[in-house]
Amino acid sequence: MTLPSPGRVAFAALVGAAFTLILAPVVMVMVISIFRQEIVSFPPEGLTLDWYVNAWERQEFARGFITSLQVALLATLVGVPFGTAAAFALVRAKPRGGGALNTLLLGPLAVPGVVAGTALYMFYLRAEFWLDRDITSTLEGLVAAHVLLTIPWTVRLVTASLQGMDQAAEEAAANLGARPFTVFRRVTLPAMRPGIIAACLFSFIQSFENLELSLLLVGPGRTTLPVAMLNYLEFRVDPTLAAVATVQILLVAVLMLVTDRFVSIARTV
């Protein structure tokens, strides 16, 4: 698409606006994390790293970070294998009612997280009454809820990678004498790899940053990082939160750049 110059300018302006909207708040958070004054205002009265010390001393953020990490890892570990198996069966076995099953598995994406969150909260309270044990504000309860995020993303991404695959390669391997399991291990699985990696990445992201689904399911001492941040922000806006966020931003950036060394992120999505 070669655009004439007014069109080119408009195109560039839209792309620029999109990147500004995406990046401006993230950059701003990093900037205010070193402002000295308690109430954020420009220009800064001076610069300090005290807020990082304060963030470290406030247990809620460190604990929230660890909880979020645990929940995201466990939910990914449960959801990705189950979701991958389901996507594989749906694409290859084409079972009767496959369309309905696909809709069911992608269902959590169509239900607003708030609705699913309140439904789960009610369900957990009922189950607690029956089973006579805690489920809300436990790690298991949070992980189970977040599996609802990881399954649909996995089904969606792995299905896409399977549909794009040429089955002739499998037939060729089978004709050359490979056993069905060898065909799966040496041909099918490698072809699914980008889809599975993308599924792991997106599952982890979805779980780690989730707020709406978790809001009612967290409890004292068992709070995820986004909920801990929201609770803090509802009462005060000082740079402590910005310091926590900056550490998180830098960790995430390093993690993604390192991941990109091994698998090209641009090619997985």
Added chain:
Amino acid sequence: MAALVLPAGVLVLLLLVAPMLLLFRISLNEFSPTQMMVEATTAANYFRAVQDPYYRQVLVTTLAVATGSTLLTLGLGFPTAYWLARMQGRWKSFATIVVMFPLLVGNVVRAAGWLALLGNGGAINAALLGLGVNAAPLPLLYNTGAVVAGIVAVVLPYMILTLSAVIEGIPRQAEEAASNLGASPLTVFRRVVLPLALPGVIAGSVLVFVLCMNTYASAVLLGGPQFKMMAPAVYDQFVRGNNWPFGAALAFILLGFTLVLTVVGSAVLGRCYRR
């Protein structure tokens, strides 16, 4: 082999379908200030939700903000996705990471960034005052515009990634052929790129619309106390009001509007270009 669907299917039935059925049952109950919830079969909660002017306003605000944000996201996301899809080499990788990594940062953090940017002592107002453009700070925060900016920033990466995956599959030759045959860039976009990218446009818009209807942090933190959307209203009923039946009815109204609008929206979009 079809049995491999079972584990995931059972999990979704247990963790989504069963809780939703329970929530629907609760929405038909009655609220009593002393016993909290009384078994009943009544649609009174739904009637109250649509008749009460306050909740009707909340619903209208939510629908308007979600629709507007989705369209804005599509308008900004499409050119960016196109640009990303047609990029080559190392820079493409870098640009993809730049688009994706704010997702991991979460929307609460980004709301904090907007607070620092738009507040009375924020970066924009400080710059305007410093340059002498304004005598007093502009009220940039705690209004619909701030909420929409917050939402669009949160959902843009989803739109861009969904669209660029589809646009990458459109062969360049198709565009070049149209352009060689004398089509203007706008015609190439309207008649070649857009129809071929339509599945991505629908998938991205549906995903983004659901996320917009679900807005919580941006509404609470950037909209201020006067600004109400459905998601915080649902939570308020469960956490502060303790009126579970009414909260459940609100949740189902939110779900109903989300489902109907996504289905109707995709059908209309699909029909527009099936010619």
